[in-house]
Amino acid sequence: MDFPRLVERTGHFRYGAPHSVTVGGDGRRVAFLRSTGPEDPASSLWVLNVSTATESLVAAGPLRAYATDRDATVAAFTREGRLFRADLARGTVTEVPTGEPAEDPRPDPLGTRIAYVSRAAGSPSLRVVGPDGDRLLAGESGNAWREHGGTIGWGVADEAARRFGRDRGWWWSPDGTQILAARTAASTSLHLLDLDFGWVDVHWDRETYPYVVSVRWADGGGPLITVLRRMQQHGLVLAVDPRTGETQVHAELADARWVEPVAGTPRHLPDGRVLVGGELAHDGFDARCLFADGSLLTPPTLYVRRVVGTVPRPGNPAPDLIVEGTDGDPAVQSVFRVRTSLGGGGAEARKVTGTPGWHRAETGGDVLVVDDVVWRGEARVAALGNLAAPLPYAPQPMLERVTDRRLPAAVLYPTGFVGGTKIPVLVSLGDGPGRQQVVTDPAAWQERQWWADNGFAVVSIDGRGTPGVAPSFEKVVHRRLVDVSLTDQADALKALLGKHPDLDLGAVAVRGKGLGGWLAAMAVLRRPDVFHRAVARSPIVDWFDEPAPLAERYLGDRRDSADVYAHHNLAEADPTDAVLLVGATVPGLPSVTTANLVEELAFLRAS
Template identity: 50%
Template sequence: MDYPELAARTRRFSYGAPRAVTVSPDGARVVFLRSSGPEDPTDALWLYDVAARTERRIADPAALLQGDKDDTDLPAAERALRERLRLSAGGIGSFALDGAGVMAAFALGGRLFRADLLTGDVVELRAAGPVVDPRPDPTGRRIAYVTGGVLHVIDADGTDALLAGEAGVTWGMAEFIGAEEFHRFRGYWWSPDGRSILTARVDESRVPRWHLHDPSQPDQDPTTVAYPHAGADNAKVTLHVLDLDGGWVDVHWDRETYPYLVSASWSEQGGPLLAVLRRLQQHGLVIAVDPRTGETQVHAELADPRWVEPVPGTPVHLADGRVLVGGELAHDGYDSRCLFADGSLITPPHLYVRRVVGRLDGDLVVEASDGEPSEQHIFRIPITHSSAQAQRLTSEPGWHIAQAGGRTIVIGAQTLEHGGAQYAIHHNGDVIGEIASHAAEPPYAARPVLERVTDRRLPTGVLYPRGHVSGRRLPVLVAIYGGPGHQEVVAARARWQEKQWWADAGFAVVSIDNRGTPGVAPSFDKAIHRRFSDVILTDQVDALEALAEKHPDLDLDRVAIRGWSFGGWLSALGVLRRPDVYRCAVVGAPVTDWSLYDTAYTERYLGLPAEAPEVYSHNSLIELAAEPPVRPDEARPMLLIHGLVDDNVVAAHTLRLSAALLGAGRPHSMIPLTGATHMAAGGLAEKLLRIELDFIRRSIG
């Protein structure tokens, strides 16, 4: 079986692999999701017992549903949440633990289940409606959940009470911007004593309504979504502390000045902590909430003339009561992302901190890069020392993630030496076991050459066909993303598997992480502010030319470019602005007119449309495509692809680009994906590979 078919059947070799790994606070249990094999899309709930060094399945979706209901028949809110999470697996999508890590709550096919992790007993609780995002309180006595935009709480005896709900608004769910752009996927937080809940109320009445319709289903009504496009009104998000006995406290902060709720937490060490940002995200606050009165106090200010980039996992209270905040160090020659405790630096300035993942015997555990952006390592940060220190826990080159609790840490490692992630369980400093993976092994190994080029030291990777003989000139395929928050050049074999298929089809595959991508330094991340297209395309072209000097087998007279989403925008930009470099482009789900994309993302980088119309115009593919080529031989062909029910980058982007290309006489073709969202899941992306390959071969000759 060839790669496209095998990748489609195995969801790119992820079915059967562990995910959502969580460690109980005492370190005694590791809880995770995993399906039974490489072609099984249904994830079950599993537990690894640290003392016994054994694993067992806790909840099997097939046994729990007993054929009564298909687990893919999900509530609309659950489908939307999975889209924001980029989650296409079936079965149990997520779970939440109580404070001791002895009880788990999860939804399955809209039904509510509670699992006792000590006994293995799983019971269904009768909910008031289809369940989304159930979470037990820290004491384990109750479970909160959302149904139909209404927040409910159910007791252990099955007593169900409506805690908050009203027509036209939602309670307890993250709004589109919170989930899609700030990765805040939840909308409520239990108090440590389990007697009250900090809850988000989301009013989308001011948000523009857009209508998504799949023309292949003319008998179905359009789906109407509240979509806050650049310059338009956002949802109004407020916070309230709701007592289980009916008490209600409004949380007070200047929501007009700081409308974005980026993150929230509530721990035993202190009351709720919030991170909020101004609309253009150049200034923010870390504020502490008094849950008795709702009054707030500013604990720290966050500021950057370009934009503030919070560190995931912060702000949060430390065990000694100090507040941990992520920020940047940009003086005395430093250029790094760091952690501060009450203003004191606690991570070494040479680290690029990416995420705070937990506590290991009282110390912090963080994911960070240290000089090499293609690698991510795990560091242990002591918080009792006066000077910034760090102990690196991983040594093998690659991409590492972690979860920790008590004296247990689970480290997942992806490297260029093996396929998917390998999870090792460490306890008291020793490796005591692993979480087995049932995923399929890819049919071949991908071994890119990773190096940094130009005076900007841009991370790059080059992949040759297996068995390539030096001296044979190869056409070049630039496989690209190029946008904020994502790297293509990563030292993990799984990230290069599809690219190896392209290489074996006769290409030298090149990936370049231009300025604007993470992992190098804050100044590298933010060089794109208000000048997306100029900086990014310059870096791409310069890096490609530098690679050709190091790799003479790259034939720069035959270069194709291929990308999705931001990468789709960049692919089209390349052939429109630099037809001398790129001969054709595969343009997947591109943002073609930035005024049609969402507020938080677009305004962060380009400003408000009314205040910077020239910036939007300069970065628009529509205006660029509408200009006829200077010479007919510079009209490079494009293959446009877009899902017709994409609620993130709506299909109007590609339809308008096609109209502009047609009006200017520019050659292109388009594949509309019926029923597809932005993920193009269900094997669609793999089915497109051969079509894209044929297009590129015909286009570059």
């Protein structure tokens, strides 16, 4: 298969590599998925026995996802609506009869029952199957579903939740006797459901705090939830009483622009303290940190991206946190052990990964998996077999920090490029502000290398609005996204010319998708002196039409910011043939329903 078709069909180059890793809570097993190849992107379920360092195939594909019980002894997954139960210790798979097609199945923590979502009646409902058969736990009548315009349901994440990264709609209690479920309608509510059909509502001021950003119920105690105001400038971390549904405020989150919770928080630490992600913005600090009951756990130099879990700390009853984060270079994601017992030494984080890269981790019991390597304490005990073929390209982007704002940037030349001649520039915006482009991950540069080998110096610039540097760097775009973003792109291009004199800034094309597609089009429309031709895939056209969580995060309250929204509106563009829209229509701009990479290349090469 040629490279453009490979990119557009699959979107990644990691076939044969392990992914979706789960470590059992007792540290005995590691479950994971592995796909077979680009012609068959669906994955199979494998399990690693940690003590023997041996892998075994449990269930051949096609699998898209799976879930396990607490100790990874049982896994559940679906195929075309049919529910299956896998015994990970024995390597056997059995089909579980259900009355309705199943999706999002999850075993209870003890592996006795499996709950799942069904859409058989139109409205999503929550069901449980176990020793006493397949039962409806929560659902709506067909009339209620129709009266709410088909938007009501149980156990699923609403659009707002997905915008905040919450893709789940229900959670088992640690003892497997209750389920905390979201009910989506005009607003999201939460309910504690007993398996004997008793239930209580979770109480908080839903009118003031309509967004349920995160829910966690896995670390002892009751559930912890994070809720935000509509403008996202204030939020609450609430502890839920699982008997009554009453909530208690554990922490407040506030920011004049928007609150950005840390993935993997809040959570209970083993000693009962609650871990919360937050920011330091005083005394010269500009940091994304972790706090335990108000005490700072992470050094201000560490930009925390995600809390993975905990592992034992040798010689200390208090465990270490495992954290994915950045310390200095925003292009690198490392894995750290963070001390949870402060003692007299203050916050302490020790880097686990030794080489620069984009590293990921998972934990369970005393086992830590970093990328493909399995560790128990300081000992490497196994590795997940990585059967991925070599990547098509070996890109060598030249990473820089440019302008007085130290914007992360990179230049990628054609393979074998010899300096001394001017070369056209392609600015790659990817998915736009909010998504990093400049990362030390070879897979992230494969498509850009294809563009480079077709005659461009590909430039990527992580301007303000991009995570990874500091909270203020990320949030300064509030209500002025287009102006700040385009200023950074233009200034960085000019600064790069000093180090890369072969860049032809008289021939600059720009390309992006979604939010990045909108910015690509705006670059040519607002700064034709710098950007000369653009391809915008599925761009935002009118911010008034975008989901409120996205639009209001960047542009503020749409009810009293009409001028800000108008300033960011692509639909008001003057006619030009220098912008090609793919999958969107704006009067006066060329547009097509679909386009492949070769067709985009031809447009961007045109003078």
